Amino acid sequence: xxxxxxxxxxxxxxxxxxxxxxxxxxxxxxxxxxxxxxxxxxxxxxxxxxxxxxxxxxxxxxxxxxxxxxxxxxxxxxxxxxxxxxxxxxxxxxxxxxxxxxxxxxxxxxxxxxxxxxxxxxxxxxxxxxxxxxxxxxxxxxxxxxxxxxxxxxxxxxxxxxxxxxxxxxxxxxxxxxxxxxxxxxxxxx
Numbered sequence: 001x002x003x004x005x006x007x008x009x010x011x012x013x014x015x016x017x018x019x020x021x022x023x024x025x026x027x028x029x030x031x032x033x034x035x036x037x038x039x040x041x042x043x044x045x046x047x048x049x050x051x052x053x054x055x056x057x058x059x060x061x062x063x064x065x066x067x068x069x070x071x072x073x074x075x076x077x078x079x080x081x082x083x084x085x086x087x088x089x090x091x092x093x094x095x096x097x098x099x100x101x102x103x104x105x106x107x108x109x110x111x112x113x114x115x116x117x118x119x120x121x122x123x124x125x126x127x128x129x130x131x132x133x134x135x136x137x138x139x140x141x142x143x144x145x146x147x148x149x150x151x152x153x154x155x156x157x158x159x160x161x162x163x164x165x166x167x168x169x170x171x172x173x174x175x176x177x178x179x180x181x182x183x184x185x186x187x188x189x190x
Contacts, residue, residue, distance in 0.1 A: 034167040036075075041178060048083060049148060053182035055175050070175075075168040076157040079176065084149045093149045097126075097141040100153060104134035107160070116142065116180050123183050129173060133160040137169045138176055148185050152176060 048066035066083040109132035125142035
């Protein structure tokens, strides 16, 4: 009997000590916090019939025929811009730019459009916000309707996951808007 009592006491003591742990601490849900440097813009004057303001946090690569890539290495994103002179082909240029935006309808949740009009600089266009897991997250075109047409599309170097890249998308869409707002055409006197 003494052995049963002794084992019962030892077993109870071990059970009590083994079950003593810290209280469960519930941690708050973690949220990704991405901070990007405040944009600092300056006028970029390239050897092309247009100029615009660009963010200092980006790198510009000029290609032939006045095509321009604006790279954002910290975000692994690139804004591809294509320039074309208007030569009685404005309808087809507009159709191609709109088709480029709406080709992403399959994966996009929505594609809100924002018209852009700056009559002082003769700049007219459209800004597309492509929401969802599409290959591109934004696009635009601007034109003076007579001589110049510039089309831009934003791509990330990652599989599209809109929730993950959303903070970068918001930042870069603002850069694209600034570019559109500051575009200026160069006209050659004939």
